[in-house]
Amino acid sequence: WRLILCRKMAKSKFEYVRNFEVQDTCLGNCWVVVRVDGRNFHRFAEQHNFTKPNDVRALQLMNRCAQNVMEELDAICLAFGQSDEYSFVFHKKSNWYKRRASKFMTHVVSQFASSYVFYWKEYFPDVPILYPPGFDGRVVLYPSEQNLKDYLNWRQADCHINNLYNTTFWSLVHKGGLTPVQAQIRLKGTLAAEKNEILFSDFNINYNNEPLLYRKGSVLIWQKVNEVSKKRIKLPNEADEKEVEVSRWRNEIVELHCDIIGDQFWEEHPSILSDAC
């Protein structure tokens, strides 16, 4: 029994180690962005035979995971995803977990990672997942709305540039019969206009007709939807039941594949960055 008594004291004796934890509070009144990236996803894509340049199943699985993150965690106004990365925007007024950076990062990345395995079979019903994938996450703060929009613009511009390159590259390989090395040499130093030209002249592909999911990435936002359902009710003074329509407003996640560069998107969705979020 002595031993156990000592242990209890021991606990308080050891507890000083808690003082080594460092406060990592995110500066107030700044937009908090958490970006998740697949770790070694090149290898993961190879081993699970992802279609090149875009695997629609993999992209939809990413979107499904991001939706789960938005549903499970508080105060995410918007998420933007492309390729094997996803960015989550927490409102600048959010005080979730006292704005501790480690909480933002680890909650998002762990929820995303567990969702990825959980929802895998819905998108790859015939492909067993071979091993648990890893993700990497980071937190970045943006003081102004313009900084935040420019961050998102940067990611969407990145999506565009990579997708145009990859579409042309894999056309040259799959349809043009070039080896990957030859395709790389062919594209070296080409501007966007030239890649468009290659696609059009050589492969009869009008890049602007490629799916928006590939060209623009995915935006998830909350939207109030009016849900109308029919209900049978019995009024006190009447003998028979009566069917009535009941409508209620519900918050729902909507997936978009549109331009977020430019003002139109923000003008059409003024509530995204409003304080009400």
Next chain:
Amino acid sequence: WRLILCRKMAKSKFEYVRNFEVQDTCLGNCWVVVRVDGRNFHRFAEQHNFTKPNDVRALQLMNRCAQNVMEELDAICLAFGQSDEYSFVFHKKSNWYKRRASKFMTHVVSQFASSYVFYWKEYFPDVPILYPPGFDGRVVLYPSEQNLKDYLNWRQADCHINNLYNTTFWSLVHKGGLTPVQAQIRLKGTLAAEKNEILFSDFNINYNNEPLLYRKGSVLIWQKVNEVSKKRIKLPNEADEKEVEVSRWRNEIVELHCDIIGDQFWEEHPSILSDAC
């Protein structure tokens, strides 16, 4: 075509947002501990009918996930787990990802989370997992070996205290017929010795005979093992094949359930904290 050209320029125009990323380098020559905690695991345990006070399947699943983390990530010397938490120790000399705190945290927590869903069915073959669980992670630095050991002591002391409480609490409820509230009142303010006494007198349980997995938690360390295998070889000058024994040293993760409080454990495993790690 113009639009696309503009976009390319737009990318570099937006790229300034990268400057908002902050360096979060961990101080050199310090032990880096990442602790992972289940998020809302009380609810998760309820919904998946975990056995109380300890569910051996859940504990083994945690150990399996931790093992995967150790195998996938570099420079983890030791991991210690109990209940729904796991701590990972990176060597003080490790320069993994330039010691960036966010990398340590998010790689560990995402690998742990995806492993949890991935290996679930091996430990709960008859229980479907209902939703993807979340985890929380943090990084703490310890400058000296004694600080690091005291951290681990603190977690093992915590394991002991909680397990003694829970074992007594659930004995009172399951075998003693008390309601949870009654059990709580019964235990309020009791010392370890009294809880031991309740277990022994009322339920004939000698706490010290409870499984080590529950009382001590789990320690994962790397160990060199000598693997001996038989091989058939054909020597040049001989007509027949011959069977020979081939031995080689391999690094393997070992799971222990022993005292890490005190000197014995560290004396028996001097290589854990040595620079060679």
Next chain:
Amino acid sequence: WRLILCRKMAKSKFEYVRNFEVQDTCLGNCWVVVRVDGRNFHRFAEQHNFTKPNDVRALQLMNRCAQNVMEELDAICLAFGQSDEYSFVFHKKSNWYKRRASKFMTHVVSQFASSYVFYWKEYFPDVPILYPPGFDGRVVLYPSEQNLKDYLNWRQADCHINNLYNTTFWSLVHKGGLTPVQAQIRLKGTLAAEKNEILFSDFNINYNNEPLLYRKGSVLIWQKVNEVSKKRIKLPNEADEKEVEVSRWRNEIVELHCDIIGDQFWEEHPSILSDAC
């Protein structure tokens, strides 16, 4: 000679210690405020017989030091001082010393401290300075203009509250014959209105007629001033020299003692926070 050669190698051998320096970059696009506070100025004021409740020489010396800080360091838009503290605002776009927090803090505080001793005799010609005073400094970031203004409002409100209290307190002691303890008891829990009433009824002091320097603190800003000077010039085609007026714009520090709470101040000085700063 050998020894010296070894030393040279020794230097590079030791240089790894530089890696322990941590980047402390201030988040971009945020206003950077450095506040300097006198260390143990209660004692310093006692030992140099500062007048109570306000010593005009000490306040003017503080203003002189702040002016020197603004002249010596770059990108300070505004400084606000009261009592033994001074706040300096660096423009949110400033990239001075790569926005390293330690540079902002230590340059301001050291320049202020050396100025304090340097300019002392101009303000206290008959009082020798007895020992070198210390100051404490801190950096705080404000993401929005409103946050920054509220910071300055907070300091000016603090100036008002303390000055009203101190003015009443020292009137009770110096003119009312109360001991400090009695004065403290008399004022405990009184609202601003009651303090005004005491000043007016008991000591015939209308607080609103007290000097603005005491009631509002001091604001230093840069202002373009048109300097007109006379110059004698000789025109080529004329025999005699002629006196002409030459005017040029010069940036000059102006000291104000006005309200910064409210919109008027900012409307009258739109250039303070403009990017041109």
Next chain:
Amino acid sequence: WRLILCRKMAKSKFEYVRNFEVQDTCLGNCWVVVRVDGRNFHRFAEQHNFTKPNDVRALQLMNRCAQNVMEELDAICLAFGQSDEYSFVFHKKSNWYKRRASKFMTHVVSQFASSYVFYWKEYFPDVPILYPPGFDGRVVLYPSEQNLKDYLNWRQADCHINNLYNTTFWSLVHKGGLTPVQAQIRLKGTLAAEKNEILFSDFNINYNNEPLLYRKGSVLIWQKVNEVSKKRIKLPNEADEKEVEVSRWRNEIVELHCDIIGDQFWEEHPSILSDAC
């Protein structure tokens, strides 16, 4: 009166801005080093006609300032200075101002700066100080004793290398009649041994006979000294007064100019880094 009441409320309305202050606690159990550097001291030295390569008055003034810093602030075990820089070591167990980095930095640097002007006339009685000098400061943490010693070694090695260079450079200029540019070219790429050779052959200077103050820099440490003083006392049973010697231990700052590279210094002063500090 209304206005004033509103102001009081205003204060609490503005006080939210305090939440933007960030905790900058230094990790526990690490040695805290604050290094102070003169800002633009090249210009300051020029304008005050400092002797080249070493101005003994300027070095002694630096030492005097450092001594004042050690006396005024708590828990400084050791200070090391050379040229226009000074490093202060706070004990790893120190909990001064809750180990906040900004407190360490700003208290040291402001005390140093005000001391510099305060003590100036003691070391430059005939040279008026022309303007208040600025200093820059930083905090670096060292987890182990070896890291700390290597930091100090690095600074002393730097002192040696710079002093050897400067001594040779100014000999070439002052005694050898070279222009500064010629001297620079002459020394480019030379090893320590060659510089020693130039000094010895061309100018008959044995570098090892140069003052230790220049070659080794200055170390300030606390030392217990036994102070013996004579006192006249009158014993009760005796008629006459009697003179007795009274001794007491006092902590005093000692200035050394010795090697701190190597073990000898630390062996001779074991108390510097001991916990008792």
